[in-house]
Amino acid sequence: MNNSKWISHFQSNRRNRPEPVWEMPLTLTEDCRRALVLSLAEYQLGDGGGPCRLIARDAEAFRSTSAEVRQVVDMWFAEEAEHSRLLGGAVTRLGGEFITDTFAFRLFNHCRRFFDVQFEMLVLLLVEIVSTGYYRVIRRHCGDRPVAEMCALIIRDEVGHVMFHRDRLAAMFPEGPPAAWVLLFHLLGHACAAFLWLGHGRWLRTLGGTWAELHQHVRHGLRRFVRKLQPTRHPAPMAEQPPVHDWMHGRSSSAP
Numbered sequence: 001m002n003n004s005k006w007i008s009h010f011q012s013n014r015r016n017r018p019e020p021v022w023e024m025p026l027t028l029t030e031d032c033r034r035a036l037v038l039s040l041a042e043y044q045l046g047d048g049g050g051p052c053r054l055i056a057r058d059a060e061a062f063r064s065t066s067a068e069v070r071q072v073v074d075m076w077f078a079e080e081a082e083h084s085r086l087l088g089g090a091v092t093r094l095g096g097e098f099i100t101d102t103f104a105f106r107l108f109n110h111c112r113r114f115f116d117v118q119f120e121m122l123v124l125l126l127v128e129i130v131s132t133g134y135y136r137v138i139r140r141h142c143g144d145r146p147v148a149e150m151c152a153l154i155i156r157d158e159v160g161h162v163m164f165h166r167d168r169l170a171a172m173f174p175e176g177p178p179a180a181w182v183l184l185f186h187l188l189g190h191a192c193a194a195f196l197w198l199g200h201g202r203w204l205r206t207l208g209g210t211w212a213e214l215h216q217h218v219r220h221g222l223r224r225f226v227r228k229l230q231p232t233r234h235p236a237p238m239a240e241q242p243p244v245h246d247w248m249h250g251r252s253s254s255a256p
């Protein structure tokens with residue numbers, strides 16, 4: 001994998017990040033405010049708010065593969081920490097309370113520790129695909145400009161993270177992923193989406209979101225990811241690959 005390309009990506013992604021105007025007047029109904037803040041407070045813990053690093057037993061060996069790998073991984077997690085900070089701004093704006101532990105969060109970390117670092121990164125990738133769907137639903141239905149702007153920033157980062165995993169896995173599977181891997185990928189991805197809806201569905205429904213909407217985002221994200229892992233006969237030169245910004249807005253057929 002071309003690590004320097006990802007170091008450049010993470011460096012350039014630090015630019016042009018306007019902070020949402022958290023002080024804007026709040027116009028949400030009490031039901032919507034409460035649903036939104038309860039959901040975002042859980043996400044504040046899960047999206048960069050816990051151990052913000054790889055935690056599998058062989059994580060350090062993986063990070064030590066090279067100085068570039070270490071830098072890329074650290075820059076990836078620096079963006080995760082930024083998500084937690086942004087979500088913290090939203091929780092404060094909406095008058096919520098911060099959460100330090102949930103059953104879902106403990107289960108998430110247990111899954112990350114249980115196998116090796118490759119499995120942990122697969123879990124994180126699936127969570128990133130599912131979370132991108134979650135943030136798209138929140139952005140569409142939240143009815144609050146600063147929160148919608150925060151979602152746009154996080155979606156932009158997560159799209160980059162998913163592309164990073166695609167590069168990583170394409171290098172691991174030059175002939176395309178094995179059928180068993182694809183099956184596991186889809187099964188875990190749909191399970192992750194169902195688990196998210198189980199925990200957040202009632203709040204998303206209050207805002208006007210539906211399971212069908214979330215599931216459509218997740219299903220498309222999973223399928224697109226697998227499709228882009230298939231080897232191409234004539235890969236585009238690096239400079240011609242679509243930038244994250246275009247992927248984010250679906251301006252290219254390659255959008256994740």
Ligand SMILES: [Fe+2]
Binds near residue numbers: 047048083
């Ligand atoms: Fe994140």
Ligand SMILES: [Fe+2]
Binds near residue numbers: 080128157158161
């Ligand atoms: Fe991420």
